[in-house]
Amino acid sequence: MDRRSLLKVGGLLGGALGAGKLLDIEALANPTADRVASLPVLDRVKIEPGEDVLIRMQRELVRAMNKPIEHRRWGMVIDTRKCVGCHSCNVGCIMENKLPPGVVYRPVIDLEVGKYPNVGRKFLPRPCMQCDNPPCVPVCPVKATWKRADGVVVIDYNLCIGCRYCITACPYQARTFDFGQNWASNAASGQDGGLALETGRKYEQEPSFEYGTNWHRGEGVIPKSPVGNARKCTFCVHRLEHRQLPMCVTTCIGRATLFGDLNDQGTLVSQQVIRNNAVSLKAELGTAPKVIYLI
Amino acid sequence: MAVSSLGTTSRKRLLWVLWVLAAIIGGLGFYERLVHGDRAADFSSYVPWGLWVAAYIYFSGLSAGTFLVAAATYVFRIRVLDPVCRLSLLIAAVTLPMGLLMIGFDLGHLERAYLVFVRPQFHSMMAWMVWLYTAYLILLFSMLWFSMKSVQPGRNPAAVTSDLATLRVLGLIGIPLVIGFAGGVGALFATVAAREYWHSSLFPIFFLVGALTSGMAFLTAVVSWLWPSRDAAWKDLITLLGRTVLVLVLIEFILEWAEFSIPSWYQIGSTYDLIRYVLFGPYWYVFWLVHLLAGVLVPVLLLAKTRSPGIIGLSAALVAVTFFAVRLNLVIPGLITPELRGLEQAYSDPIGNRLTFGYMPSWFEWQLLLGVIAFGVALWFVGTRLFPRVFPSSSQSSEVGL
Numbered sequence: 001m002d003r004r005s006l007l008k009v010g011g012l013l014g015g016a017l018g019a020g021k022l023l024d025i026e027a028l029a030n031p032t033a034d035r036v037a038s039l040p041v042l043d044r045v046k047i048e049p050g051e052d053v054l055i056r057m058q059r060e061l062v063r064a065m066n067k068p069i070e071h072r073r074w075g076m077v078i079d080t081r082k083c084v085g086c087h088s089c090n091v092g093c094i095m096e097n098k099l100p101p102g103v104v105y106r107p108v109i110d111l112e113v114g115k116y117p118n119v120g121r122k123f124l125p126r127p128c129m130q131c132d133n134p135p136c137v138p139v140c141p142v143k144a145t146w147k148r149a150d151g152v153v154v155i156d157y158n159l160c161i162g163c164r165y166c167i168t169a170c171p172y173q174a175r176t177f178d179f180g181q182n183w184a185s186n187a188a189s190g191q192d193g194g195l196a197l198e199t200g201r202k203y204e205q206e207p208s209f210e211y212g213t214n215w216h217r218g219e220g221v222i223p224k225s226p227v228g229n230a231r232k233c234t235f236c237v238h239r240l241e242h243r244q245l246p247m248c249v250t251t252c253i254g255r256a257t258l259f260g261d262l263n264d265q266g267t268l269v270s271q272q273v274i275r276n277n278a279v280s281l282k283a284e285l286g287t288a289p290k291v292i293y294l295i
Numbered sequence: 296m297a298v299s300s301l302g303t304t305s306r307k308r309l310l311w312v313l314w315v316l317a318a319i320i321g322g323l324g325f326y327e328r329l330v331h332g333d334r335a336a337d338f339s340s341y342v343p344w345g346l347w348v349a350a351y352i353y354f355s356g357l358s359a360g361t362f363l364v365a366a367a368t369y370v371f372r373i374r375v376l377d378p379v380c381r382l383s384l385l386i387a388a389v390t391l392p393m394g395l396l397m398i399g400f401d402l403g404h405l406e407r408a409y410l411v412f413v414r415p416q417f418h419s420m421m422a423w424m425v426w427l428y429t430a431y432l433i434l435l436f437s438m439l440w441f442s443m444k445s446v447q448p449g450r451n452p453a454a455v456t457s458d459l460a461t462l463r464v465l466g467l468i469g470i471p472l473v474i475g476f477a478g479g480v481g482a483l484f485a486t487v488a489a490r491e492y493w494h495s496s497l498f499p500i501f502f503l504v505g506a507l508t509s510g511m512a513f514l515t516a517v518v519s520w521l522w523p524s525r526d527a528a529w530k531d532l533i534t535l536l537g538r539t540v541l542v543l544v545l546i547e548f549i550l551e552w553a554e555f556s557i558p559s560w561y562q563i564g565s566t567y568d569l570i571r572y573v574l575f576g577p578y579w580y581v582f583w584l585v586h587l588l589a590g591v592l593v594p595v596l597l598l599a600k601t602r603s604p605g606i607i608g609l610s611a612a613l614v615a616v617t618f619f620a621v622r623l624n625l626v627i628p629g630l631i632t633p634e635l636r637g638l639e640q641a642y643s644d645p646i647g648n649r650l651t652f653g654y655m656p657s658w659f660e661w662q663l664l665l666g667v668i669a670f671g672v673a674l675w676f677v678g679t680r681l682f683p684r685v686f687p688s689s690s691q692s693s694e695v696g697l
Contacts, residue, residue, distance in 0.1 A: 090642060101644045101646035102340060102644040102646065102647050102650060104340075104650065107638065107641035107650075108641055109635060109636075109638055110637065110641065111636065124637070135488060135489060138416070138418035138419060139420070139421065139487070141421040141422035142413075142422070143414045143415075143416045144410075159410060159414065160403070160404065161402050162402050163403070165421050168344065168489070168630065169487050171488070172635060173340075175340075176649070177339075177340045177403065177649070178403075179333055179334055179647055180334055181646045183646065186645070219330075219331060219334070220330070221329050221330065223404065228403030229403060229404070285488060285489075
C-alpha cells in the first residue's frame with residue numbers, strides 16, 4: 001500500500017469521533033435494521049501482502065457489517081506478546097465513551113514478576129469478554145442486559161435498576177458502577193487548578209455515544225442514566241455501526257488488539273483464535289469468552 | 296414504687312430522645328441518599344455490596360425467623376407458643392419493611408424497581424426474591440390482621456374459630472414461602488459461580504437456620520424485656536424460648552464449622568484464603584470478638600447455665616444483635632479479592648476510590664442504617680398502638696404453662 005492510501009485510510013479512521021455526531025444515531029442495543037454501507041475509500045486501497053492489520057480489519061469489518069446481524073459474531077484477539085503496557089487502549093476507551101472516574105471498561109493489568117535482577121512485566125488488557133455464555137445476563141432481575149444476535153453483551157441503561165448483581169456475577173470483573181462522580185470534583189489545585197477544573201467541567205458536558213444514543217449523565221433524586229447503572233465495554237457497537245473499529249483497536253500502538261467477525265473464516269481474528277498459543281481467561285467456568293489472548 | 300415509676304419515666308424520656316436523635320441523623324442520611332445517590336458510601340465497583348446488603352439480609356432474616364414461630368404455632372397448634380404468636384407476627388411485620396427499605400436505598404434506580412414485575416427474568420434469583428417478598432408481605436399482613444381480630448374482646452367463639460382456621464391455612468402457605476425466601480436469599484449469593492466464597496450449597500441452609508436463630512433470639516429478648524406480666528407462666532415461656540435459642544445457636548455453629556473447616560482443612564485453595572481473611576484479616580475482631588465471643592460463647596454458656604429471665608433475655612439479645620456480624624461476614628469477604636490478579640492496581644479512581652478492593656462502611660452508610668432502625672422503632676410504636684393485644688393480658692398469659 002502506498003503512502004497516499006495509508007493517509008486516506010488513516011484520515012478515515014481518525015475521523016471516527018466526528019462521524020458519530022454527524023450521523024443520525026439510534027439506540028443499538030437491539031438494532032432492527034442493518035444499514036447498507038461501504039467505505040469507498042477502501043475500494044481504492046489495494047489488498048497487498050503485509051498490509052497494516054488495521055486496513056485488513058477495516059475491510060473485514062465492512063464485509064461483516066453488510067451481513068445480517070445474526071450472521072456476525074464479533075471477537076477480539078489480544079496478543080500479550082505485542083502489548084507494551086502503554087494503556088492507550090484504556091485511554092482511548094475512556095475518551096470514546098466519556099467515562100467518569102470509577103468507571104472503566106478496559107483496564108490494563110500490569111504485573112511485575114520475579115526478583116531483582118531477574119524481573120519482568122506482564123500486561124493484560126481486560127475488556128469485557130463478551131462471553132457466549134455470559135453469567136452476568138441471567139442474574140439481572142429486569143432483563144436489562146442481554147447478548148445480542150452478534151454476540152455482544154449489552155446493557156439497556158434505561159432499564160437497569162442499579163442492583164449491581166451483574167457486577168458480582170462477572171468472573172472477570174468487567175462491569176463497573178456509575179456512582180455519578182465527575183472529574184471536576186477534587187480537581188487538582190495550585191497553579192493548574194483552574195485549568196483542571198475547566199477541563200473537567202467541559203468533559204462532564206460531553207455526551208457519551210454508547211449504543212448510538214446521546215447520554216448526558218446527571219445525578220439527582222432520579223439520576224440520569226447511566227448514573228446509577230452498571231456499565232461495561234460494548235466492543236464499541238456504536239462505532240461498528242459506522243464501520244469504525246472499536247476505539248481500543250485503533251489506538252493500540254503495537255497492533256496487539258485485533259478485532260473481527262469470528263463467523264467469517266477469512267478474518268484475521270478467525271485465523272488467530274485457532275493458534276496453539278490462543279487461550280481464554282477462566283475457560284474452566286464455561287463462559288466461552290469471545291476475547292482470546294495470544295500468549 | 297415511686298422511685299421505680301420515676302425511673303421508668305426517665306428511661307422512657309431517654310429512649311424518646313435517642314429515637315429523635317436517630318431519626319434526625321437517619322433523616323439527613325435519607326436526604327443525602329436521595330439527592331446525591333450512593334456517592335458518600337464506601338462500597339465500590341469491585342466491592343459492590345456492603346453494609347446495606349448485609350443489613351437487608353439481617354432484617355429479612357429476623358422477619359423470616361419470627362414469622363416461622365408464629366406460622367408453626369398456628370399450623371401445628373403449639374399451645375405453649377400461643378401467647379407469642381401475635382408478637383412474632385408484629386416483629387416480622389416491622390423488620391421486613393426495614394430490610395426492604397435498606398435494599399431499596401441500595402438500588403441505583405429505585406424508581407425502576409417496579410420493572411421486576413413488568414419485565415420478569417425467571418432465571419434471576421433476585422427477581423424471585425422480589426416476588427417472594429411481595430407474596431410474603433401480603434400474607435404476613437393478612438395473618439397479622441386475622442390474628443389481632445381473633446383476640447378482639449367480645450368476638451364470638453364461632454368467628455374466633457373461623458379466624459384461627461384462616462390463620463392455619465395462611466400459616467400453611469406461609470411456611471414453605473418463608474423457607475423459600477429465607478433460603479432463597481442464601482441462594483441469591485450461592486448461585487453466583489464467580490464468587491467462590493459464596494458458591495456453596497450450604498449457603499441457603501445456613502441462611503435459613505440463621506434466620507430462625509436470629510429471629511427466635513430477637514423474639515426471646517423482646518419477651519424477656521417487654522412482657523407485661525412477670526408471672527410463672529412468663530418464666531416458663533422464657534425458659535423454653537431460651538432453650539430453643541441455645542439449640543439453634545449450636546446448630547448454626549455446626550453449619551458454620553462445616554462452612555469454614557471444609558475449604559480450610561488442607562490449607563489450599565482460594566476459599567481458604569478468603570476464610571483466612573475472615574479469621575485473621577483486618578476485621579478479625581468481627582468474627583472472634585463480636586460473633587464468636589459475644590454471639591456464641593457467652594450466650595451459649597449463659598443460656599446453658601441460667602434460668603433467670605433477665606439473663607436469658609440478655610443472652611438472646613446478644614445473639615440477635617451480634618448476628619449482624621455473621622451477615623457482614625457472609626457478604627463482604629466474597630467480594631474483597633480481585634478475580635484477576637493485579638486488577639486492583641490496573642486502574643484507579645482518584646475521585647471516589649471506587650476501584651479498590653478495600654471496604655469499610657462509611658459514616659453515611661451507618662447513618663442510613665440508623666435511620667432504618669429509627670423507622671423500624673416508629674413502625675413498632677405504631678403497630679403496638681394499632682394492635683394493643685400484641686401482648687396477651689395477664690389472665691391469658693397465666694393460662695399457658697409448660
